[in-house]
Amino acid sequence: MLSEKVWRELRAQGTPRRFRAREVMLRQGTPGTHLLALTEGIAQVLRREESGVVTWLAFRGRGDLLGEASVFHGTERTAEVVALTPCTAVVLDALRFQRFVDERGLLLDLIRQAFSRLRESDAHRTELLTLPVVVRLARALLRLAELGGHTDGAGSVRLSGLAQEELAQAIGVTRNAAITGLQRLREAGAVETARRVIVVKDLGALRRWAAAE
Numbered sequence: 502m503l504s505e506k507v508w509r510e511l512r513a514q515g516t517p518r519r520f521r522a523r524e525v526m527l528r529q530g531t532p533g534t535h536l537l538a539l540t541e542g543i544a545q546v547l548r549r550e551e552s553g554v555v556t557w558l559a560f561r562g563r564g565d566l567l568g569e570a571s572v573f574h575g576t577e578r579t580a581e582v583v584a585l586t587p588c589t590a591v592v593l594d595a596l597r598f599q600r601f602v603d604e605r606g607l608l609l610d611l612i613r614q615a616f617s618r619l620r621e622s623d624a625h626r627t628e629l630l631t632l633p634v635v636v637r638l639a640r641a642l643l644r645l646a647e648l649g650g651h652t653d654g655a656g657s658v659r660l661s662g663l664a665q666e667e668l669a670q671a672i673g674v675t676r677n678a679a680i681t682g683l684q685r686l687r688e689a690g691a692v693e694t695a696r697r698v699i700v701v702k703d704l705g706a707l708r709r710w711a712a713a714e
Contacts, residue, residue, distance in 0.1 A: 503564070503607070503610060508538075508564060510601075510605075511538055511591075511593070512540065512591045514591075514594075514597055514598065514601055515591040515592050515597075516591065517540070517590070517592075518589070518590055518591075518592050519587070519588070519589050520542070520584040520587065520588040520589070521584065522584055522586050522662050523583060523584060523585075524583070525581060525582070526544060526583060526584055526588065526590065527567055527578055527582040528578065528581055529548065529549055529578050529579065529581040530577050530578060531577060531578050532571070532577055533570075533571025533572040533573075533574070533575065533576065533577070533578060533595060535568070535572070535593060535594055535598075536566060536568040536571075536572050536593050536598060537566070537568055537582070537590040537591065537593070538565075538566055538590060539564070539565045539566075539567055539588060539589075539590045540589050540590060540591060541563060541588060541590075542584060542585070542586045542587055542588030542649060543560060543562050543584075543585045543586045543588070543649040544560070544561045544562075544565075544582050544584055544585055545559070545560055545561070545582070545583055545667070545671070546558040546561060546567075546580050546582055547580060548579065548580045548581070549581060557667075557670045557671045557673075558580055559618070559622070559625075560585070560644055560645060560671070561582070561648070562648030562649045563648070563649065566611075566614075567590065568582065569598075570615070572595045572598060572599070573611075585662060585663065586649065586662045628640065628672075629672075629673040634672065634674050634678050634681070635682040635685050635686065635710060636710060636711060636713050637672040637673070637674075637682075638668070638672055638679065638682040638683065638686065639691070639707050639708075639710035639711035639713075640711045641668060642660070642668075642686075642707060643701075643707055643708065646660065646707075657700050657701060657702050658701040658704065659699075659700050659701075660698065660699045660700070661697065662697055662698075663698075663699055664697055665680060665683070668699075683699075686710065689706055689710065690703055690706060691703050691706040691707045691710060692707070
């Protein structure tokens with residue numbers, strides 16, 4: 502992740518744009534003429550196969566760059582970025598961004614970020630193969646809480662706009678399996694749920710579930 506100073510300077514290089522929840526922010530198969538610096542909200546990265554299968558790849562939040570790989574490689578985008586919640590991002594022209602990276606000597610930082618994302622992806626694939634559904638669910642909710650949950654005065658974290666189908670997709674299970682996992686977390690007092698809303702009531706309890714093997 503870039504330092505706050507560099508992040509401010511980077512944001513000044515582009516134009517802010519707002520995205521509605523469920524709006525496509527970057528479309529798979531399009532050229533890397535620009536990238537996005539996400540300043541508010543949560544986005545999800547998806548890959549669409551020709552067969553119609555959609556694979557969840559990652560959640561992204563404030564401080565993340567979106568679409569930088571195709572900018573550097575000069576290739577078409579291999580994945581799609583969709584706003585999970587209302588998002589604000591700065592649109593950065595590819596050439597201007599590359600000059601900024603060269604002038605600030607940021608290439609090594611971006612390489613480190615790329616390796617970090619690869620490790621995150623590898624860890625997620627391992628979780629899909631080895632961990633129980635409720636553990637994967639707890640980890641996904643913690644990640645979302647860290648990225649963009651709204652904390653109230655009592656310490657609860659509210660995650661709005663999240664459909665159960667999207668949560669199920671993120672942990673590689675059916676919607677019914679995700680519902681069952683949420684029920685276990687509700688019974689443990691870790692979360693409360695409503696339509697497109699999940700409230701993390703007890704972060705400590707959720708972390709304990711996430712740490713279980």
